[in-house]
Structure formats: C-alpha cells, structure tokens
Amino acid sequence: MRDSIMQQLAQARTPQDSIPLMYHLLDLSAGNTKGEEISRKLIETAHSIQEYDVELDAIRLYSNTVLSNDSLLSLCLSKALRVPQSNNRSETITFIGINRTSLSIRTTSESEKAKALQELISTYKQGQTGNIYEEILQLYTLCLYLAHSTTGDLYTQYLEKLKILIDQLPQDGRKAIPTLYYTQLSIIYTRNNEYEKAIKATKETLKIIHRLEAEYKKQGRIYRNYDVSYYNCYRRILSNYRALSTEEVEDYYQKIQEIAKRNSSAKKDFATSKRPQLYYMMATHQYAKAMPILKETYEQGKKTGLQMQYLQYMIEAAKALNNYNTLLQATLEYNTLLEEYNKVKAAEKYKELQILYDVNELRAQNSQLTMEQQQAKIEWSRTILRITFIAITILICLLTVALWLYYRSRRLARRLQHSKQKLQSEQQVLLQTQKDLVIARDQAESANRLKTLFIQNMSHEIRTPLNAIVGFSQVMAENSKGDLKDEMSTYAEMISSNSELLLTLVGDVLDIAKMESGEITLKQQLCSVNTVCNMAITSVKHRIRPEVKMYFKTDIKTDYTLFTDPTRLEQVLINFLNNAAKFTHKGEIVLSYEIDNTSQKIIFSVTDTGIGVPADKAEVIFDRFEKLDTFTQGTGLGLHICRLIARMLKGDVKLDTSYTQGARFLFIHPLR
Structure with a gap:
C-alpha cells in the first residue's frame, strides 16, 4: 500500500494533489522514523500553497515525534510563528511551549525548580493577561513544575483551574491541548484513588478522539488509525473498575479484546503487560485466575510505578483465597511501601506548605515594596522643593570650589614635577641595586659550587690516607708477636674506629652539601x-x-x-x-x-x-x-x-x- 501511494505522490501534478497522499503516508508511518521526514515535507508543501491549517497540523504531528530534542522543538516553534495569526496558530505555539517546558524541567536543579515555582505562583496570582492561550501556557507550566514537587491537593487544585481555561478554548483552537490535559488529569486522579474523576477525564479524551476521527474521515484520511488511543483509554478506564458497574466492566474489557485482535501494538501490550486481564479479573472477583498473573507481572509493576496497586490486588486476592502465606508476604511489602508512600506524601505536603508560605512571603514583600515606593514618591516631591532652593546655593559653592581647585591644581602640578624627578633618581638607584644583587647572587652561587667541589675533593683526599692508615695499622697488629699483639690489636681497632668516625663526618658533610644543592x-x-x-x-x-x-x-x-x-x-x-x-x-x-x-x-x-x-x-x-x-x-x-x-x-x-x-x-x- 505504501509503495502504491508513493507512486501516486510521484505522479501528483500540484501541491494540492500531494497533500492527501502525504497524509496517507503519514498515517501509515505512525510510530516509525519515516513519519518525521514526511511531516517535514508536508509542512513545507502546505506553507508553499498557504494551507496554514494543514501546516499547523503537520507541525504538531512532527513536534510529537521530537519531544526529547529541544532544538527541533524550537524549529517547530519558528515554523509556527511564520503562520498568520489564528486560534489554530495560538494553540500550536502553546502546545509546543508546553512540550519544551516539560523537556527543560528534566534538566533543571531542585533549587532552580523551587525558585521558578515561587515566581510562577506569584505571577499567576497577580491576575489574567487577557490572552487565554498565554494564561493556559502559564498555568500549564505551573502545573508541570508542581508535578515534580507534589501530586497532592495543591497540584489538583491548579489542574482543575486549568480545566476551566481549557473549556473556554474556541472550537478552531482546541485540537491538541485538551487531549494532553485530560490524559494527565486522568493519571493523577487514578493515582490519588479518585476513580470517578479519573473515568470522567478519560471519557473526555474519548470524546476528543471520536471528534478527531470523524473529522479526519470527512477529510478522506482513511488510513488514520486510533486503535492504540482507544486501547489506552479503555485500559485506563478499566483500571478504575471500582467506580464501574458489572456491565461497564464487561463492555470495556470486550472492546479491549477486540482492539488487541486487530492491532499488533495493542496485541503485544495485551500479551506482555496483562494489565487489562488483571483489571478484569479483579473487577469480576476471579481471584484464582488473577493470582498467577499478579505474581508474574509484579516485577513489571515495580518498573511502571504500579507496585502498590499490584500489592493491593494481591492482598485482596489472597484474602479471598485464604492464601495466608501470600497474604502475609504481600501485606509486609505493602506496609513497607505504604510507609515510604506516606513519607513521600508528608514531604509533598510539606513542600506545598513551604511553597504557599514562600509565595505569601513574596507577596508580602511585594506589598511592602509598593508601599515603600509610594512613600518614596511623596518624599521625592518634598525633596524637589528642597533641591530647587538648594541648587542656587550649591552652584555658588561649586564656583568657589572650582576656583580654589584651579589654584590648588597648579600647586600640585609643581609638586608632581618635583616628585617625578625624585622618583627617577630613586629608580636609577634601584636599578643599580638590582645589578649589584644579581652580581652578589652569581658570586654566591659560584661560591656554593666551589664549596661543594672543595668538599668532594677533600672527601676523596681524606678517604685515601685514612684507608691507608687503617690498612697499615691492621697489618702491624697482625705481624706483632707475643704480648704486643693484643696491645697492637687494640690500637688498630681504635685507629679503625676513629678513622671510620672521621669518614662518617666527611660523608655527612658531603651528603648535606649535595642534598641542599639538589645534586642527589x-x-x-x-x-x-x-x-x-x-x-x-x-x-x-x-x-x-x-x-x-x-x-x-x-x-x-x-x-x-x-x-x-x-x-x-x-x-x-x-x-x-x-x-x-x-x-x-x-x-x-x-x-x-x-x-x-x-x-x-x-x-x-x-x-x-x-x-x-x-x-x-x-x-x-x-x-x-x-x-x-x-x-x-x-x-x-x-x-x-x-x-x-x-x-x-x-x-x-x-x-x-x-x-x-x-x-x-x-x-x-x-x-x-
């Protein structure tokens, strides 16, 4: 199919004819790198014939494929800015701005995040800007920063405020941002065990998908497939089964199975993660079937952040099956995680209070600064009157001082000339002293070398006769006879001992000379x-x-x-x-x-x-x-x-x- 469309594209006579074919290729290439190249071509083709809605749609699609590259996201922003003003353009710019902010937060330090968060909250509380898209970007940025500090009440409060703004978006400027928002909102509600709100948010996402699907079909985009989007939404709804009726559980699970049969990506997730089966079995109390899946996928839960949820399921199933060993093990692990979770929640609550405290303190400082500025204005008005009166007096004083400085400068010039001559004389003395010091240094170094050479020569000259003295004394001692032999041996030992001491002395002096001169x-x-x-x-x-x-x-x-x-x-x-x-x-x-x-x-x-x-x-x-x-x-x-x-x-x-x-x-x- 792709090759056939490529041939048709090659034969297209006008840019208008190539746009539907590019959309077909883009829809068929979803999920692979070929889609990026087609998106870029579609952007330039649409721009060349001033199809701005198509161009903006292609820009959003392309930005979704380069979410981890800020340079390419910046390129997307520049291409969106060249399009004439419209609601669609404003939404696209806001959408790219949200993605860029989300990317930059990952590399921002904790101290920088805290500082930025205070400024964002303070700016937000100062009031509206008059542009709904700027307000959404501002509030969405605030929510993104909050998400890295807390997911508690403060975060959900701002998310709900964001919903009010998103609901006010015009129909021709609400294609991408609502989907992004409701997906995030659903995940947060599920994490906070607010199942009904989570389902409601996901259903809003489904409405948007239904609308986009119908719109694209009218445009002739027959290859645009939303199976994976439907699958993810149905699975997300099923994960909140506690707020679903039995009929709704059966209905959503059946839809998931149908999608998994016809879509390879959904089929792979269905077979590997087994989350839909697990949610369904827990919802229908099929604990005996759920338990093996829970044990099998528990390690996956650690990687996906579902560890506590899986342990809750395991505890519920173990109680129903009277499996006390599993119940004990799961309960112990759950208690450990719960303790950690409570610590995290406590830390988040502390952060929330700290953020609110910092913001209130900042606002108080701003109020104090405003009052000080007003007081300064009043004081300044009073000062103007004083300055006007004092100006004439100061002018007279300045003229007097200038005249005095003129005469003083002439005296200083004469003194400086005298000081200059004196400094030149001292400089000549210093230069001569420097030359004398160089000569003295050279003489000292020469003397040091001569000293070392003298010590070395003396060492050699002393060692030779000393060795001879020791040798001959030993010969005399050995050749002595009778009573003289012991006496001569004693003398020979004394000569040898004292000679050795003298040699040691000479050696020590020579060693010190070499060590201090760095020759050793x-x-x-x-x-x-x-x-x-x-x-x-x-x-x-x-x-x-x-x-x-x-x-x-x-x-x-x-x-x-x-x-x-x-x-x-x-x-x-x-x-x-x-x-x-x-x-x-x-x-x-x-x-x-x-x-x-x-x-x-x-x-x-x-x-x-x-x-x-x-x-x-x-x-x-x-x-x-x-x-x-x-x-x-x-x-x-x-x-x-x-x-x-x-x-x-x-x-x-x-x-x-x-x-x-x-x-x-x-x-x-x-x-x-």
Whole structure:
C-alpha cells in the first residue's frame, strides 16, 4: 500500500494533489522514523500553497515525534510563528511551549525548580493577561513544575483551574491541548484513588478522539488509525473498575479484546503487560485466575510505578483465597511501601506548605515594596522643593570650589614635577641595586659550587690516607708477636674506629652539601625490607657496648617488598642505630617496622634503653649541628640528614615522645 501511494505522490501534478497522499503516508508511518521526514515535507508543501491549517497540523504531528530534542522543538516553534495569526496558530505555539517546558524541567536543579515555582505562583496570582492561550501556557507550566514537587491537593487544585481555561478554548483552537490535559488529569486522579474523576477525564479524551476521527474521515484520511488511543483509554478506564458497574466492566474489557485482535501494538501490550486481564479479573472477583498473573507481572509493576496497586490486588486476592502465606508476604511489602508512600506524601505536603508560605512571603514583600515606593514618591516631591532652593546655593559653592581647585591644581602640578624627578633618581638607584644583587647572587652561587667541589675533593683526599692508615695499622697488629699483639690489636681497632668516625663526618658533610644543592637523585626500586634492616644491624653491631643487645624484630610474618631507594633507607636506619649505640650503655637496641594500611605508610622504629631525649627537644635534635651532649662524639649532622632523606622520600622522621624508657626514633615512609 505504501509503495502504491508513493507512486501516486510521484505522479501528483500540484501541491494540492500531494497533500492527501502525504497524509496517507503519514498515517501509515505512525510510530516509525519515516513519519518525521514526511511531516517535514508536508509542512513545507502546505506553507508553499498557504494551507496554514494543514501546516499547523503537520507541525504538531512532527513536534510529537521530537519531544526529547529541544532544538527541533524550537524549529517547530519558528515554523509556527511564520503562520498568520489564528486560534489554530495560538494553540500550536502553546502546545509546543508546553512540550519544551516539560523537556527543560528534566534538566533543571531542585533549587532552580523551587525558585521558578515561587515566581510562577506569584505571577499567576497577580491576575489574567487577557490572552487565554498565554494564561493556559502559564498555568500549564505551573502545573508541570508542581508535578515534580507534589501530586497532592495543591497540584489538583491548579489542574482543575486549568480545566476551566481549557473549556473556554474556541472550537478552531482546541485540537491538541485538551487531549494532553485530560490524559494527565486522568493519571493523577487514578493515582490519588479518585476513580470517578479519573473515568470522567478519560471519557473526555474519548470524546476528543471520536471528534478527531470523524473529522479526519470527512477529510478522506482513511488510513488514520486510533486503535492504540482507544486501547489506552479503555485500559485506563478499566483500571478504575471500582467506580464501574458489572456491565461497564464487561463492555470495556470486550472492546479491549477486540482492539488487541486487530492491532499488533495493542496485541503485544495485551500479551506482555496483562494489565487489562488483571483489571478484569479483579473487577469480576476471579481471584484464582488473577493470582498467577499478579505474581508474574509484579516485577513489571515495580518498573511502571504500579507496585502498590499490584500489592493491593494481591492482598485482596489472597484474602479471598485464604492464601495466608501470600497474604502475609504481600501485606509486609505493602506496609513497607505504604510507609515510604506516606513519607513521600508528608514531604509533598510539606513542600506545598513551604511553597504557599514562600509565595505569601513574596507577596508580602511585594506589598511592602509598593508601599515603600509610594512613600518614596511623596518624599521625592518634598525633596524637589528642597533641591530647587538648594541648587542656587550649591552652584555658588561649586564656583568657589572650582576656583580654589584651579589654584590648588597648579600647586600640585609643581609638586608632581618635583616628585617625578625624585622618583627617577630613586629608580636609577634601584636599578643599580638590582645589578649589584644579581652580581652578589652569581658570586654566591659560584661560591656554593666551589664549596661543594672543595668538599668532594677533600672527601676523596681524606678517604685515601685514612684507608691507608687503617690498612697499615691492621697489618702491624697482625705481624706483632707475643704480648704486643693484643696491645697492637687494640690500637688498630681504635685507629679503625676513629678513622671510620672521621669518614662518617666527611660523608655527612658531603651528603648535606649535595642534598641542599639538589645534586642527589633517588634510585628507587623494589627491595626487601627485612634485608635492608638486617644490613643496617650488621653495619652498626660492632659499635655497641658489651652490655647492650642489638637485634631486628618484626611482627610481619612475610618479608615485605617496598618501592624506595634502599641505600638511603639503610642510611637513615644506620644513623638511628649509631645514635642509639652512642647513648645506650646497657639494655637493648631494637630495630622494627610495622605497616599501617589505613594511612598507607610503613613505620620503622629504633628503640633503645639509653639516656633518652627530653620532650621539649623533640624537634631541635633534627636541626643541623645540634647536639644535646657536647662531650659525645659526633657532629650533630646524622639526624638532620635523616630528615632530609625522609623528605626526599615523601616521608618524615620524628621522636616518639610517648616512650620514656629511653629513646624511640620513627621513620614514616609511604607505601607507594
């Protein structure tokens, strides 16, 4: 059929001949994307021959297919605006405006909705505009915003006010808006259990459909099919079966079945949703047949917002069938939903009261503002008289001030010239100072580089003879005989120990110089924490006193692998252990670590039973060259280096002041 009409359209001689054929194609394409293209062609064809009613009808049909695209809805509005003024044009513009508002509300924030709602109610209460279509758009917009805040009494009150306006629409300008309104009204009444009102609203929709169907048949639109519209209306009426007689229930159900037999879309809904069968069985008390359908379609009810309705049906059917298990389960679920529903209703009522309060407060503010404006006008009239009297006095004063300013400006000009010369002189001084500072900075940087180079060279020059001294002293000790051998071994150990201290001093100074100049780069890699800790213990163990025990202990069952610079990690631990060895004369020194997964850190600790550190010195000891005991060997650089390394590794070192049996130093290292 479609191909045949397409051929006829291709052979049409005039635009007037093509319009009925386009309508046929449009009616046959209902529900698919081909209808959009035909609607656009019909709009332009009708406009070209000034068939404005056809053009507006096509615009409304096209807008119904692009409800989710504001750009295309805006295009529809622009095409409607080019049509000469008429009731049909006004209705079409209003219809598109309602659809655009409905779309924009979906993306509007709650605060913006509340603000817009207050303004809409306030504007509406200010009075009529004189244009019924503008008033309908204004009130319909208000209802759309209310629908997103509440569906209670306030919403239905405004819907009923909207009905009064819609009933006043002229016959040649009421083709689309009433259908849109009565469909929405019926759904709201059904949701609020006002069954008779819901049926009445749906019957109004049926009247409109009957009228449109008869009108289109007169126009020769034989393919225009309203089966789906009739099906939806009959199903909506049947859902309010509590307000229907037995004969009406049978009649509407039979009509639904007849439509489902001849229309594929209705047939699909009838077979899948099973809502008509369910309404009919509940209305005719066929509870045994209704129960399986209820259980089958209950999940669908959750998606379509009919969950509470289905649970009510299930409770009613279970009571009639004495099915106490189902009754108990359905009642419990219904009570849960009812509690939520009551909360929602309470929230809606609160919103209604808040809206009314805000609007009344806004009106009161407007009244107060009006009174203030009137009072201001009176005060202004009085002020005019004063101003007239004062103007002459002010003019005289201004002339006097102008003369004084003229002489003053001449004095200021002379002063400014003098200040300018002084500023230029100071500027030259500042420029010379800036040059001197640049030279001083360059000299300081050069001196810093020379300092670092000197320290590096001195380190090399000192290490070489020290290593020779240690080596030869060990050779002398090994080659001694008799009683001299023990004595020489002792001397060799003293030489070795002091040489090691001197090398440590040189190394510390060199490390600080490199760290502060940024020359040291970290070589991070995965390493075994246990291995690093054991190496640190081995490096320091020979320095402890005989009465002191030094060991590594951890509660971690498996060896932990850490991404870090193992050399710098070991250096921090060795410095901590050396520090503990100096000040612990008896007892023990324990190196351990634990993992804090909450803060994503690994915490190393060196705990000793030595003399301890006063709590007020917890931060001071990490300063450069800081020593609490000036008689103890060391430069006061070890802990300062530890802090520098820790910060390079994105960690920190500190003294645990809660430990009082000696000293406990902590190295906090990030896990990543």
